[in-house]
Amino acid sequence: MPVPRAQFHDLKDRAVLITGGGSGIGAALVEGFVDQGARVAFVDIDERASLDLVERLAAPLYIPADLRDIDAVKKAAQTAATALGAIHVLVNNAARDDREPLESVTEESWDESQAVNLRHLFFMSxxxxxxxxxxxxxxIVNFSSIxxxxNMAEIPAYATAKAAIVGLTKSLAGKLGPDNIRVNAILPGMIVTERQKRLWLRDADIAGMQERQCLKRSLTADDLVGPCLFLASACSSGMTAQTMIIDGGAL
Ligand SMILES: NC(=O)c1ccc[n+]([C@@H]2O[C@H](COP(=O)([O-])OP(=O)(O)OC[C@H]3O[C@@H](n4cnc5c(N)ncnc54)[C@H](O)[C@@H]3O)[C@@H](O)[C@H]2O)c1
Incomplete structure (x- = not known):
């Protein structure tokens, strides 16, 4: 059954910047904000998927950039602000959940994981x-993860980055609250996207998670759209420094 979408009237014409908006959850978020009448820019490294999305929605501005490169992060922020005016909503969503067990992690792969999963969230903010x-x-809405x-054994570097995002969220909320800038994090559970199915998720993994969840269905990218719109909207105006878990009751 499709997830219904509410209308948050204050998001109309808002300038919104989304990282990793070219595919997966990010693409659903781009579409969700466009549907609100927001003015949306998104950053992504995957030009093909991003241009397909722009063609399909005919509305968002695509800013190609590699977020591991902090100069590129700063330029992307400036490009978005020049095109859209003062940005009101930032969704830090881009990440890459590589599996790499304890024995295989090197200095380089550790740093690479922090660069793709953590560092750009700070510098974009x-x-x-x-x-x-x-x-x-x-x-500001930061995407962490449950x-x-x-205790997932295969992802020490990714899990470290996703835990750190909660600390970053709370610190930024403390600093930026006096300026009326709210900072919250979303922790998705298992979200069954095409990429997840292609790379990691076998039928048994999906069945195992459904067994664990209170809700006996797979969550999809659309399940994240409403929560993210709510955090972006003034409907959550008293809420900052918080984490919102969207996992079908897996925890
Ligand atoms: N899918 C899940 O089950 C799940 C679960 C928990 C948390 N999350 C989190 O939700 C967010 C979105 O997840 P997803 O499954 O849609 O991920 P995804 O890998 O499908 O999409 C991430 C997007 O970020 C882009 N990206 C990756 N590296 C980049 C870089 N260096 N520069 C610019 N863009 C880059 C990718 O091209 C892609 O479009 C992530 O933060 C992820 O950690 C996802």
Missing amino acids: QAIAPHMRQAGGGS AYLL
Whole structure:
């Protein structure tokens, strides 16, 4: 059954920047904000998927960039602000959940994981905060994961980054709250996207998670759209420094 979508009227015409918006959950978020009448820009490294999305929705601005490169992060923030005006909503969604067990992790692969899963969230927030201040406030939504709470053996570097995102969220919320900028995190559970099915998820994994969840169905990218719109909207105006778990009751 499709997940229904509410209308958050204050998001109309809002300037929204989403990282990793080219595919997966990010693409559903781009579509969700476009449907609200927001003015949306998204950053992604995958040009093919991103251009397909732009063609399908005919509305968002695609900014190609590799978020591991902090100069590129800063340029992308500036490009978005120049095109859309003061950014009011930032969704830090981009990540890459490589599996790499304890024995295989090297200094290089550890740093690579932190670069793709953690570092850009800080520097994008740093670059966008002045634009939000100028707009009189804003909302930052950081994508963490329940993966760091599940004792998953194959993802030490990814789990570390996803745990750190909660600490980063709370610190940024403390710093930016006086400027009316709210910062919250979403922790998705198992979200069955095409990429997850292609790379990692076997039928037994999906069945095992459904067994564990209170809700006996697979969650999809659409299940994250409503929660993210809510955190972006002034409907959650009293809420900052919080984590929102969307996992069908797996924890
Ligand atoms: N799918 C899940 O089950 C799940 C579970 C928990 C948390 N999450 C989190 O939700 C978010 C979205 O997950 P997803 O499953 O849609 O991921 P995904 O891998 O399908 O999509 C991530 C997007 O980020 C982009 N990206 C990756 N590296 C980049 C880089 N260096 N520069 C620019 N763009 C880059 C990719 O091209 C892709 O479009 C992530 O933060 C992920 O950790 C997902």
